[in-house]
Amino acid sequence: xxxxxxxxxxxxxxxxxxxxxxxxxxxxxxxxxxxxxxxxxxxxxxxxxxxxxxxxxxxxxxxxxxxxxxxxxxxxxxxxxxxxxxxxxxxxxxxxxxxxxxxxxxxxxxxxxxxxxxxxxxxxxxxxxxxxxxxxxxxxxxxxxxxxxxxxxxxxxxxxxxxxxxxxxxxxxxxxxxxxxxxxxxxxxxxxxxxxxxxxxxxxxxxxxxxxxxxxxxxxxxxxxxxxxxxxxxxxxxxxxxxxxxxxxxxxxxxxxxxxxxxxxxxxxxxxxxxxxxxxxxxxxxxxxxxxxxxxxxxxxxxxxxxxxxxxxxxxxxxxxxxxxxxxxxxxxxxxxxxxxxxxxxxxxxxxxxxxxxxxxxxxxxxxxxxxxxxxxxxxxxxxxxxxxxxxxxxxxxxxxxxxxxxx
Ligand SMILES: Cc1cc2nc3c(=O)[nH]c(=O)nc-3n(C[C@H](O)[C@H](O)[C@H](O)COP(=O)(O)O)c2cc1C
Numbered sequence: 001x002x003x004x005x006x007x008x009x010x011x012x013x014x015x016x017x018x019x020x021x022x023x024x025x026x027x028x029x030x031x032x033x034x035x036x037x038x039x040x041x042x043x044x045x046x047x048x049x050x051x052x053x054x055x056x057x058x059x060x061x062x063x064x065x066x067x068x069x070x071x072x073x074x075x076x077x078x079x080x081x082x083x084x085x086x087x088x089x090x091x092x093x094x095x096x097x098x099x100x101x102x103x104x105x106x107x108x109x110x111x112x113x114x115x116x117x118x119x120x121x122x123x124x125x126x127x128x129x130x131x132x133x134x135x136x137x138x139x140x141x142x143x144x145x146x147x148x149x150x151x152x153x154x155x156x157x158x159x160x161x162x163x164x165x166x167x168x169x170x171x172x173x174x175x176x177x178x179x180x181x182x183x184x185x186x187x188x189x190x191x192x193x194x195x196x197x198x199x200x201x202x203x204x205x206x207x208x209x210x211x212x213x214x215x216x217x218x219x220x221x222x223x224x225x226x227x228x229x230x231x232x233x234x235x236x237x238x239x240x241x242x243x244x245x246x247x248x249x250x251x252x253x254x255x256x257x258x259x260x261x262x263x264x265x266x267x268x269x270x271x272x273x274x275x276x277x278x279x280x281x282x283x284x285x286x287x288x289x290x291x292x293x294x295x296x297x298x299x300x301x302x303x304x305x306x307x308x309x310x311x312x313x314x315x316x317x318x319x320x321x322x323x324x325x326x327x328x329x330x331x332x333x334x335x336x337x338x339x340x341x342x343x344x345x346x347x348x349x350x351x352x353x354x355x356x357x358x359x360x361x362x363x364x365x366x367x368x369x370x371x372x373x374x375x376x377x378x379x380x381x382x383x384x385x386x387x388x389x390x391x392x393x394x395x396x397x398x399x400x401x402x403x404x405x406x407x408x
Pocket of ligand 1: 026027028029051053065074079099106137139160186213214242243244245247271272273274286292293294295296
């Protein structure tokens, strides 16, 4: 493996730690052994969030994954979690073997002792050498999945905790008071209030909040065999945990909402569908300081990092930015409410030379402004609403928009 230091350095300092860059391998199957953690260090990542440990052990099964390339999502239905003892042992070994990598203990309590259970786990991780405690209040594949699928459980864990601002901030603040290392919280958008939950965490003194973990959804299935799921070596269909490029627009929104509800000095993490430098820049422009990547690492390996960092650096050089803080939030203040948009009058126009007369634009269901004359599309400007669907469906690039004055 040849990776030069200059390929991954984009340093930042958070909560007293020097991160080599803002990229962290997100907790998941690529962070569950010492060998993986050593590779993460060698490839230059800023941090690694170790595979989730749950105490007491709860829903830990052999992994069942699908990568639906065409649909651009990864879906998992079953996953192996670490026990607390396994997680602590991995943390101890990892700490002895890394010199620059910042190690997160991704942990969730699933017993009946409430906040005290979380505190006890966090203290053990601190003693085991964790740099950061990352409270997993995001995983939808625990009690949240059971309840959403009509099952019954008395356990409240992962996304079931994370959707409640009061419980999250009370528990996170109990952990924060009990340990001397930074406490990060990975939140869920389930509950629809990720911004408010983030704010409650910051008000409680939490060092960083982040999202999005996986989203629970129904993956593609065979309509001739609806009783079967899509995972190999598994019978029934289940709600699955979605990640990968499909998730990015939702994750960008979550980051935006967390940033809008926090102060500039607050540290926000974004995760979901990041696989290129452009994705990462967009995430930072929506307000992220840190970026966690899981699916792209699973599918392409740890070597995705230098490429992503180089792409970000190239963008920064082009724009004359010296630090990611120069463009973090760049889009946040520009996002306008839908009731105050600046719109222009205008209509579609056809380039006769490019139009092949295929008729796709004529078939649009919501618009009757276009007809075919002599095998060419013709727009009636009076009927054109300016929506621009015809531009997006034209395979020949023959349609464009003529823009007139601002609408009042
Ligand atoms: C198979 C798999 C296992 C995961 N396990 C964990 C976990 O143990 N803890 C956690 O906080 N997030 C977990 N995640 C969520 C990822 O860390 C990440 O936040 C999410 O997948 C979105 O990012 P991505 O699109 O880059 O994968 C897991 C994701 C996948 C795909």
